[in-house]
Amino acid sequence: GIPGSELGSSCKSSIRHIIGCTHSIPIDSRLGLLCPGFRVAVISRDGNRLEKLKNFISPSTKDNLYTLVGDVGTEEGAETAKNNLLKSVGKVTDIVSSLGFSWWQGGPPHTQPLKELHRVLETLVLSTFTSWKAFFPLVKDSPSGTYTFITGGAGERLLMPGTGFLTLGAAATLAFCQVVREEYPEVPCKLNEVKVNTGVATPDRMGPGYINHLDLGEAVASLVEKRNSSHKVFSVNTPADLKTVILEGKA
Ligand SMILES: NC(=O)c1ccc[n+]([C@@H]2O[C@H](COP(=O)([O-])OP(=O)(O)OC[C@H]3O[C@@H](n4cnc5c(N)ncnc54)[C@H](OP(=O)(O)O)[C@@H]3O)[C@@H](O)[C@H]2O)c1
Numbered sequence: 001g002i003p004g005s006e007l008g009s010s011c012k013s014s015i016r017h018i019i020g021c022t023h024s025i026p027i028d029s030r031l032g033l034l035c036p037g038f039r040v041a042v043i044s045r046d047g048n049r050l051e052k053l054k055n056f057i058s059p060s061t062k063d064n065l066y067t068l069v070g071d072v073g074t075e076e077g078a079e080t081a082k083n084n085l086l087k088s089v090g091k092v093t094d095i096v097s098s099l100g101f102s103w104w105q106g107g108p109p110h111t112q113p114l115k116e117l118h119r120v121l122e123t124l125v126l127s128t129f130t131s132w133k134a135f136f137p138l139v140k141d142s143p144s145g146t147y148t149f150i151t152g153g154a155g156e157r158l159l160m161p162g163t164g165f166l167t168l169g170a171a172a173t174l175a176f177c178q179v180v181r182e183e184y185p186e187v188p189c190k191l192n193e194v195k196v197n198t199g200v201a202t203p204d205r206m207g208p209g210y211i212n213h214l215d216l217g218e219a220v221a222s223l224v225e226k227r228n229s230s231h232k233v234f235s236v237n238t239p240a241d242l243k244t245v246i247l248e249g250k251a
Contacts, residue, residue, distance in 0.1 A: 146224050148194065149192070216236070
């Protein structure tokens with residue numbers, strides 16, 4: 001069972017494009033967007049990860065997955081990735097942007113070189129910008145298009161000692177999403193953010209305060225599929241909040 005398969009056939013001709021997929025939350029949760037007749041394209045810089053992803057998917061849904069090796073962290077890289085995507089899949093209706101790290105705990109600021117701050121900002125926020133710049137034009141003028149950012153609550157507070165650069169990068173990403181909402185208040189596409197304020201894990205690694213990555217995938221899939229809300233931030237603090245995301249999507 002690929003999660004999200006209950007989304008069924010109403011999404012037949014859509015291409016869901018997921019930027020950033022193959023690590024911790026990603027694998028299954030983003031596959032929650034897969035359902036019969038629902039095609040998903042995933043970009044990663046690492047071909048091996050994409051191969052693993054293909055092997056992970058059930059054979060019956062394999063044909064719905066396109067994988068592309070690409071680096072969306074520069075303007076040129078993101079443009080190339082976009083052109084390759086369009087060449088291989090044609091029209092794209094929905095973008096889910098979930099770039100960054102699952103975790104960074106390199107130490108308090110005085111122990112860190114500037115180079116590391118650059119790397120963290122590149123991974124969390126600069127790639128979110130460069131990919132958005134390339135991919136947003138594909139969906140922004142369409143009432144049936146969606147662009148969804150996945151962000152993290154690390155941007156609002158220091159999660160633990162030594163996680164400060166994660167906070168800086170995540171905070172910049174929160175601000176970027178806000179800027180996009182405010183600079184483009186009238187776009188016909190549905191522009192949303194799912195801000196995850198809790199850990200995300202596979203069922204075998206769940207601890208207190210974690211949410212199941214499959215449940216997150218299902219909630220995001222529902223939001224994308226229903227296209228009811230726009231310019232909203234859905235904060236996820238507990239598993240119950242995922243139901244709210246699903247319900248908002250369905251409302
Ligand atoms: N994991 C959690 O517990 C958690 C909790 C709350 C919020 N979040 C939020 O979820 C978002 C994603 O985090 P995550 O946990 O999914 O991180 P992750 O597992 O490290 O995945 C991040 C993805 O971003 C991709 N990526 C980064 N830079 C890229 C680039 N230049 N070109 C192409 N792909 C690039 C990576 O692809 P490659 O394969 O190329 O490396 C990877 O697939 C973040 O905003 C984070 O704040 C995560």
